[in-house]
Amino acid sequence: MSISFSMLKLDPGHAFGVNGRMQKDTGDEARIIEQYDFAQEDLNEVDVLIIPNFIDQEFLYRQQEKIAAFLAKKKIVVYCGHLFREWLPGCGPFMPQLIRNYKDYEVFPTEQSVIFEGVTTADMTFKKGVAGFFARGYHHAPAHAEVLLTFANGKPVTYVDRCSTNGTILVHAGRDLLGYADENKSTDLIRPQFLAWLEAEVQALKEDGEQ
Amino acid sequence: MRKIGVIYSGNESHYRTFHEPKFNQYITKLIYHPDFLETDIEDLDVLIVPSQLNYKLLLASETKIHAFAEKGGIIVAFGPQPWNWLPAQKWEERPTNFWWWLDKEASSGLVLQNPTHPLFNDYLTLAECTWHQHGVFWPPEHSDILISTEDGGAVMYVDSQSSEGTWIITTLDPDFHFGSYFMPATERFFEGFFPYLAYGTI
Numbered sequence: 339m340s341i342s343f344s345m346l347k348l349d350p351g352h353a354f355g356v357n358g359r360m361q362k363d364t365g366d367e368a369r370i371i372e373q374y375d376f377a378q379e380d381l382n383e384v385d386v387l388i389i390p391n392f393i394d395q396e397f398l399y400r401q402q403e404k405i406a407a408f409l410a411k412k413k414i415v416v417y418c419g420h421l422f423r424e425w426l427p428g429c430g431p432f433m434p435q436l437i438r439n440y441k442d443y444e445v446f447p448t449e450q451s452v453i454f455e456g457v458t459t460a461d462m463t464f465k466k467g468v469a470g471f472f473a474r475g476y477h478h479a480p481a482h483a484e485v486l487l488t489f490a491n492g493k494p495v496t497y498v499d500r501c502s503t504n505g506t507i508l509v510h511a512g513r514d515l516l517g518y519a520d521e522n523k524s525t526d527l528i529r530p531q532f533l534a535w536l537e538a539e540v541q542a543l544k545e546d547g548e549q
Numbered sequence: 550m551r552k553i554g555v556i557y558s559g560n561e562s563h564y565r566t567f568h569e570p571k572f573n574q575y576i577t578k579l580i581y582h583p584d585f586l587e588t589d590i591e592d593l594d595v596l597i598v599p600s601q602l603n604y605k606l607l608l609a610s611e612t613k614i615h616a617f618a619e620k621g622g623i624i625v626a627f628g629p630q631p632w633n634w635l636p637a638q639k640w641e642e643r644p645t646n647f648w649w650w651l652d653k654e655a656s657s658g659l660v661l662q663n664p665t666h667p668l669f670n671d672y673l674t675l676a677e678c679t680w681h682q683h684g685v686f687w688p689p690e691h692s693d694i695l696i697s698t699e700d701g702g703a704v705m706y707v708d709s710q711s712s713e714g715t716w717i718i719t720t721l722d723p724d725f726h727f728g729s730y731f732m733p734a735t736e737r738f739f740e741g742f743f744p745y746l747a748y749g750t751i
Contacts, residue, residue: 397583434730
């Protein structure tokens with residue numbers, strides 16, 4: 339898939355990242371740099387910054403001003419993981435979902451979600467009959483956030499925040515959304531729909547900036 | 550109690566696992582990986598090298614870790630190791646069967662090779678070491694294989710001859726799974742393994 343915007347992804351350099359061992363991002367849309375090189379990286383030409391789980395959050399906490407400055411320029415930050423240091427504006431720490439029954443792992447798209455449109459709860463919740471691969475907790479979504487995906491108890495698994503900064507923040511309490519592909523399930527829709535959403539969001543931020 | 554140090558990557562699963570009070574109380578030093586080379590580890594008895602560390606920092610740490618072993622230290626290594634840094638390392642990556650227990654006549658494929666080893670005396674059972682593996686090691690001949698796959702690949706082994714110290718090496722990665730709220734067996738693993746490292750016969 340070709341895209342009309344510039345995406346930068348940070349690589350934690352961990353064992354599961356080798357050859358997409360755990361979860362493969364099948365595309366080459368994003369330029370990938372090693373996480374600790376982020377401190378020196380020039381972000382002027384970058385529209386979207388993708389931060390996966392396994393990232394060193396102690397390091398990112400020290401980079402919070404750079405991340406805030408990036409967002410102040412009407413850019414997009416996507417974070418997929420469990421946040422435990424407050425390096426991302428508006429995002430509170432991760433809370434594990436209270437699990438009494440496997441159904442507590444079920445995730446439901448909201449009406450606002452184009453990224454998860456047509457993706458079934460069953461396909462997100464189960465992998466070969468095992469529940470919980472998709473998300474095991476949530477973050478506090480700031481007021482005015484657009485919630486895309488929730489657990490049955492309403493806790494937000496995925497949200498979009500266009501109010502905390504000039505830019506857009508997408509927080510997903512699971513794995514890299516670009517990694518959902520080639521499983522012959524409705525979750526295969528996530529990757530192309532997410533890229534299309536990013537494209538539209540980049541465009542909207544640019545148009546907003548020109549007004 | 551032995552003094553245990555842990556290398557900490559700053560990632561979300563390590564944060565949870567090594568800050569959990571019932572495990573953290575066994576940890577004398579939690580060493581942020583970027584600070585490892587500047588950190589004094591001579592007072593430690595045990596150094597835990599968890600899974601999923603940043604490969605550049607891990608390879609830069611190799612000499613210091615081996616020097617710790619040469620001074621008689623105990624080193625514990627968790628998880629898949631696609632980068633060579635262990636003594637005589639022979640790692641074989643294998644597809645992971647996350648769903649083995651759903652099969653008919655389910656078998657994890659794990660074999661307890663040395664049931665009389667002190668680790669399995671009051672500390673751990675095979676069930677507490679059983680979730681899934683990401684590969685096996687083919688360790689040096691002199692190693693003591695504690696847990697293997699059915700074809701003899703080592704899932705956990707002890708190498709006390711490659712250095713003056715002791716290497717406890719396992720393809721299991723409880724630090725990742727407990728830390729990401731996944732696989733309840735990994736919590737029971739640490740409930741046995743930390744006390745073993747602190748007090749057991751190694």
